[in-house]
Structures are given as structure tokens and as C-alpha cells.
Amino acid sequence: MSAEKSKLHAETLAAQGMGRVAEPHRDIVPPIHVATTYERGADGAYPGGRIYSRADNPSYDATEALVASLEGAAAALVFASGQAAAAAVFQALAPGDGVLAPRNMYWALRKWLLQFAAPWGLAIELYENGSVDDLAEKARSRRPRLIWIETPANPTWDLTDIAAASAIAKEVGAFVAVDSTAATPVLTRPIELGAHIVMHSATKYLNGHADVIAGALATAKDGELWQRIGYIRGSGGAVLGPFESWLLLRGMRTLHVRVAALCANAQAIAERLQKHPKLSHVLYPGLRTHRGHDIAVKQMRGGYGGMMSVRLRDGEKAATAFVARLRVFKRATSLGSTESLVEHRASVEGPGTLCPADLVRLSIGIEHVDDLIADLEHALR
Numbered sequence: 001m002s003a004e005k006s007k008l009h010a011e012t013l014a015a016q017g018m019g020r021v022a023e024p025h026r027d028i029v030p031p032i033h034v035a036t037t038y039e040r041g042a043d044g045a046y047p048g049g050r051i052y053s054r055a056d057n058p059s060y061d062a063t064e065a066l067v068a069s070l071e072g073a074a075a076a077l078v079f080a081s082g083q084a085a086a087a088a089v090f091q092a093l094a095p096g097d098g099v100l101a102p103r104n105m106y107w108a109l110r111k112w113l114l115q116f117a118a119p120w121g122l123a124i125e126l127y128e129n130g131s132v133d134d135l136a137e138k139a140r141s142r143r144p145r146l147i148w149i150e151t152p153a154n155p156t157w158d159l160t161d162i163a164a165a166s167a168i169a170k171e172v173g174a175f176v177a178v179d180s181t182a183a184t185p186v187l188t189r190p191i192e193l194g195a196h197i198v199m200h201s202a203t204k205y206l207n208g209h210a211d212v213i214a215g216a217l218a219t220a221k222d223g224e225l226w227q228r229i230g231y232i233r234g235s236g237g238a239v240l241g242p243f244e245s246w247l248l249l250r251g252m253r254t255l256h257v258r259v260a261a262l263c264a265n266a267q268a269i270a271e272r273l274q275k276h277p278k279l280s281h282v283l284y285p286g287l288r289t290h291r292g293h294d295i296a297v298k299q300m301r302g303g304y305g306g307m308m309s310v311r312l313r314d315g316e317k318a319a320t321a322f323v324a325r326l327r328v329f330k331r332a333t334s335l336g337s338t339e340s341l342v343e344h345r346a347s348v349e350g351p352g353t354l355c356p357a358d359l360v361r362l363s364i365g366i367e368h369v370d371d372l373i374a375d376l377e378h379a380l381r
């Protein structure tokens with residue numbers, strides 16, 4: 001789906017789900033198109049412009065147009081999950097191509113890269129998230145086809161300077177793709193900073209209600225790489241259901257108010273916990289003490305997101321006991337929904353995890369901040 005140019009603000013486009021009314025009843029909310037196939041004219045042409053729903057579905061139109069518009073992109077595509085969206089980018093490369101990916105990144109994607117993409121023929125090299133020097137050195141020596149960025153990155157919320165990485169990519173002729181799930185298009189717009197592709201686990205903030213698994217990609221340019229990615233979705237078949245696309249559009253209508261509310265909550269919680277005697281670290285991009293805070297100031301606007309991690313001075317047992325005592329926070333994996341979630345990452349990731357055993361990840365929601373702070377302080381007591 002190609003983006004439409006609009007002079008309206010992102011908040012307006014999102015609140016109105018792109019603002020189209022549907023003929024013939026002038027519906028304010030788009031209908032859901034469940035047909036898998038579309039009739040040909042007697043001449044064999046497709047007067048409705050659609051052929052078969054694995055390639056494309058009209059229920060994607062407004063959803064993809066809104067994602068593209070929020071990212072300032074030329075076009076966007078929705079996928080069956082964030083993983084499917086990310087995989088499509090890597091599958092668009094050729095065996096033998098080099099990929100630079102961050103050492104700290106979403107665990108399941110890192111695992112897929114090492115266990116599937118590497119044996120399939122991509123040369124995967126990991127760089128240190130927070131170090132532009134390490135990225136530059138590896139980019140110059142390896143000449144990768146793709147530099148993958150996640151910022152802020154799971155589970156330590158390290159920042160990567162997208163503009164600096166994009167300049168390096170340009171020098172070595174690489175594409176830059178950014179997993180911008182944690183930043184959301186409200187806080188960071190990677191394409192404006194030089195990235196070619198933006199990826200979202202739309203399961204998280206874009207949908208925002210923990211009731212849809214979905215992914216999205218947005219592109220700066222409708223070029224050869226993007227055409228290949230579109231072909232991979234349609235032929236590989238990792239397509240989103242029409243109802244899920246509709247729910248995602250509904251979720252995005254409140255994206256800006258949700259992100260503003262949870263950024264305010266997260267900042268207040270991080271500042272409150274910062275000096276807590278039971279904690280050795282509060283990892284949150286909005287704290288001046290956070291590694292990469294200066295990059296966050298440069299490339300995030302309006303807040304620093306809802307994701308943070310805390311590390312307990314007394315180690316793993318204290319971390320799991322803290323998680324067990326929380327009452328308002330829900331013990332669950334995932335992030336980006338209205339309710340606050342907590343997770344002991346090392347036990348979720350299992351053997352081979354890079355996550356410190358004393359680390360607890362918090363996804364801050366939009367509840368009253370006093371309830372969240374009281375819950376955290378009670379559980380730390």
C-alpha cells in the first residue's frame with residue numbers, strides 16, 4: 001500500500017483511522033473484508049483491482065496507510081506477526097550477504113537469526129549496541145548488505161544512534177532496518193534519520209491492547225528491496241487476518257494518548273526507583289544516568305517510552321521474589337499494552353540468555369501511576 005500525503009497531524013490521522021468513510025453507507029469505521037477471492041470481469045480483467053487475499057486484502061488499506069503516514073514512509077505492509085515482518089527483511093537478502101545485528105536485541109529474533117538465517121546462508125555478525133565505533137569498524141571490514149538496529153533495545157534499553165549508523169551504512173552501501181517497536185512512531189521516526197526500513201511488532205504499542213499478534217514494515221522508498229519483501233509476504237503467506245488488521249487500526253486510533261500517558265508513568269517510576277536501596281540499576285532511556293541518554297535526547301521526542309528494567313542488588317532470588325510479590329503488575333511476557341507487565345527475562349529466555357539473572361523487565365501501562373509505584377515499593381520491601 002502506498003502512502004498518501006497529508007497535511008494533517010499524525011494525531012488526527014491516527015484518531016480517525018485515516019479518516020476515510022466507506023461507500024455506500026458512509027461508515028465512519030471501515031468494514032472488514034473477509035473474501036478470499038475477487039471476481040474477474042468477462043474480459044478476464046479484475047475491475048475491483050484485487051485478485052486473491054494472500055497477496056493483499058482491502059482491510060489492510062487504511063491500516064497500512066496509517067503506519068506509513070506515522071513513519072513518514074513511502075509505503076507499509078502488515079504481517080502475521082512482528083517476527084514474520086522481520087523475517088521478510090532478512091529473507092529478501094541473498095545467501096552470502098552479510099548482516100550486522102546488535103548483540104542485545106529481541107531474544108526470539110536473535111535466536112532466529114543465529115539458528116535459521118545463519119545456516120540458511122546469511123553471514124551474521126553482532127555489534128555492541130551502544131558503540132558507533134564498533135558498528136563502524138565492523139561495517140567497514142565486513143561490508144554488510146544490511147545493518148539491523150533495535151533502539152531502545154531489549155532488555156537493557158541501550159540506544160543506537162540511527163543517524164550515525166545510517167551515515168556508516170551509506171558509506172559501505174548497506175541498507176538500514178530499525179526494529180522501532182519500543183520507540184513507537186510517536187517518539188522516533190527512523191526514516192527521517194536515514195533508515196531504509198522500519199519494523200514494528202504491531203502486537204505491542206501500535207495495537208496496544210494485548211489482543212492481536214501482528215507485524216508491520218514501512219519503507220523509505222518503494223524500490224527493489226521493498227518489491228521483494230512484498231513478494232515474500234504474498235508468496236510466503238505470513239499474512240494478517242482481516243479482523244486482526246481492523247483491530248490494529250482501532251488500536252492505533254489511541255496510540256498518541258496511550259504513548260503520552262505511559263511515557264509520563266514510566267518517567268515518574270524510573271525517577272522514583274532510581275535511588276531505591278534494593279536496586280543496583282534502573283535502566284530507562286529517560287534517566288540522565290542511562291547509558292545512551294544523550295542519543296535518546298537526540299532521537300526521541302516527547303518521552304522515552306514505557307520499557308524499563310531494574311536489577312536487584314541481592315541477585316536472582318531477590319529478582320524472582322520481587323516479581324512474585326507484585327499485585328498490580330501482571331506477570332506476563334510481551335509489552336506495550338494498556339496494563340503494566342513484569343517479567344524475569346533470564347528465566348523466559350532460558351539457556352544461552354545474555355540477560356543478567358538479577359534483571360526484571362517492566363512494561364509500563366496507562367494505569368494510575370500511584371498504584372504502580374505503590375505496588376513496586378511494596379514488592380521491594
Ligand SMILES: *Cc1c(COP(=O)(O)O)cnc(C)c1O
Pocket residue numbers: 081082083084106109150154179181182200201202203204213214215335
Ligand atoms: C515482540 C517483539 C518482536 C516480535 O514480534 P511478534 O509480534 O511477537 O512476532 C520483535 N521485536 C521486538 C522489540 C518485540 O518486542
